[in-house]
Amino acid sequence: MPEMTPEATRGAADQAGPAVPVFKPYTAKADFPWEELARDRSRCPVAHSEHLDAVQISSYAGVKEVMNKVAEAFTGTYSTLWPLTEPLPVDQQVFPSADPPRHTRQRKLFVKALSASRIAHMRPFSERLAERLLDGILARGTGFDLVTAYSRRISEGHIAELLGLPEELRERFMYLSTLTELSTADGKGMGYRAELDEWQAQLAGMVRERRAAGEDSDDLITRLCFAEDEGDRLSELEVASLIRAMIRAGNTTSAAALTNTVAALERHPEQKAKYLADIEGLTPSLVEEGLRYDGPALGLWRRCARETTVQGYPLTPGDRVFTVTAAANHDPEVYDRPDEFLIDRDWKELPPHLTFGWGIHHCIGVNLARLELETSLAALYRRLPGLRLEPGAEIPQVPGPVFRNWLSLPMVFDPVSTGAGR
Amino acid sequence: MSAVLRGADGTRLSVDHGLCSGTGHCQEAAPGAFRLADRRAWPAEGLDLAAADHAGLRRAADACPWYAITFTPGGNG
Numbered sequence A: 001m002p003e004m005t006p007e008a009t010r011g012a013a014d015q016a017g018p019a020v021p022v023f024k025p026y027t028a029k030a031d032f033p034w035e036e037l038a039r040d041r042s043r044c045p046v047a048h049s050e051h052l053d054a055v056q057i058s059s060y061a062g063v064k065e066v067m068n069k070v071a072e073a074f075t076g077t078y079s080t081l082w083p084l085t086e087p088l089p090v091d092q093q094v095f096p097s098a099d100p101p102r103h104t105r106q107r108k109l110f111v112k113a114l115s116a117s118r119i120a121h122m123r124p125f126s127e128r129l130a131e132r133l134l135d136g137i138l139a140r141g142t143g144f145d146l147v148t149a150y151s152r153r154i155s156e157g158h159i160a161e162l163l164g165l166p167e168e169l170r171e172r173f174m175y176l177s178t179l180t181e182l183s184t185a186d187g188k189g190m191g192y193r194a195e196l197d198e199w200q201a202q203l204a205g206m207v208r209e210r211r212a213a214g215e216d217s218d219d220l221i222t223r224l225c226f227a228e229d230e231g232d233r234l235s236e237l238e239v240a241s242l243i244r245a246m247i248r249a250g251n252t253t254s255a256a257a258l259t260n261t262v263a264a265l266e267r268h269p270e271q272k273a274k275y276l277a278d279i280e281g282l283t284p285s286l287v288e289e290g291l292r293y294d295g296p297a298l299g300l301w302r303r304c305a306r307e308t309t310v311q312g313y314p315l316t317p318g319d320r321v322f323t324v325t326a327a328a329n330h331d332p333e334v335y336d337r338p339d340e341f342l343i344d345r346d347w348k349e350l351p352p353h354l355t356f357g358w359g360i361h362h363c364i365g366v367n368l369a370r371l372e373l374e375t376s377l378a379a380l381y382r383r384l385p386g387l388r389l390e391p392g393a394e395i396p397q398v399p400g401p402v403f404r405n406w407l408s409l410p411m412v413f414d415p416v417s418t419g420a421g422r
Numbered sequence B: 001m002s003a004v005l006r007g008a009d010g011t012r013l014s015v016d017h018g019l020c021s022g023t024g025h026c027q028e029a030a031p032g033a034f035r036l037a038d039r040r041a042w043p044a045e046g047l048d049l050a051a052a053d054h055a056g057l058r059r060a061a062d063a064c065p066w067y068a069i070t071f072t073p074g075g076n077g
Ligand code: SF4
Pocket: B015, B019, B020, B021, B022, B023, B024, B025, B026, B027, B040, B041, B063, B064, B065, B066, B067, B068, B069
């Protein structure tokens, strides 16, 4: 289809029946998709997309309605990351891809460990980790890739600490967790099957070993291994899937949120200047704006399980839906100047962005993610003088419809005099 | 640590602050019954539990993604 102005498209739609979505994340995922998404949101906020082979939902109200109706009308068992045609094996239905009551049972095992008050105790750890990584970056010169030297290190450090992952397994697990992200690119998830299956088996083996060793430690993995549900332990594979989901979600999404926020800040010099003038005061609202403006999720898959409507659009069992979180977060009905990056929005007065979702599947890592983002952003901009994107560097975006993530972000900063006192 | 409110008829509403993560689902399910401060929910000041919308409070308890809310109607409620 040739490029059209919004007016021309509307005219064409009048003659040729209802408007159809123009968002094409498989073949033409734009680095900055906000314009296409705005077009879909205003012309056809709930509409069938041939490209996605799904009903695409792009308004805030529509996406939130799906999230609110998840328990009564939708299922995640066909996976939220890939548009599968068969449900996942039962042992692999965890968190977003589990439905109640299975989901409720799993979630109850985690809420305490991930609650706001418990995660607040991790702040000193979190600050030390950021400082240590920045010491290393400063010692190595004046250039680095934010993604590999900082964002991923921050997120893997936190999730490993929370879970109590043995040091020798960390690197391999973190590598494997990034394959999940890449596997969503074509909607099939086949490319990395063998490696991901092997990971699952390795995790199940770890569960078996911990169980054999007895309940001798208080870390989250050990507690999961010995958690009981009405007298029964969870299966090895279910515990393995839960751990895998925690590592994946904890590692890739918060790293992406950090990278995306830095990329946005670097591309908005006046906002960056504002931030540098009041790092302490503006960090919390910078974090929320980063998550809203360019959060780690572009959209998620679900499948209709019972007859329902979304914003009046009828859905029948078997219909696939794709909720475009990124479009909902830029909805002008909810946010003023939605396509602008404004780090001092008053989030106490604004409806929450939908990056953490809403309803029974509300992101369970929300407290950890906010902590990581707050400490790592503040430390980064405090410690590295003259920090900026490397001039002329090309920055690639992860392919596919599910994630938003800059895959590398080369940065430079001014040399620091290393006189006495440091 | 919990924020607890009791009504004249024995109705009890509590938010477990060891769990609550300040998401605001409770406010949406039971308008006016909760306030948010410091990333935690609290029963709204001056909330008359005996006269409050019990169906809304039950919805709030069900909607909380951190299972932090306990609502026990008292008297004949
Ligand atoms: S819904 Fe639950 S977690 Fe969210 S603010 Fe209310 S009590 Fe806290």
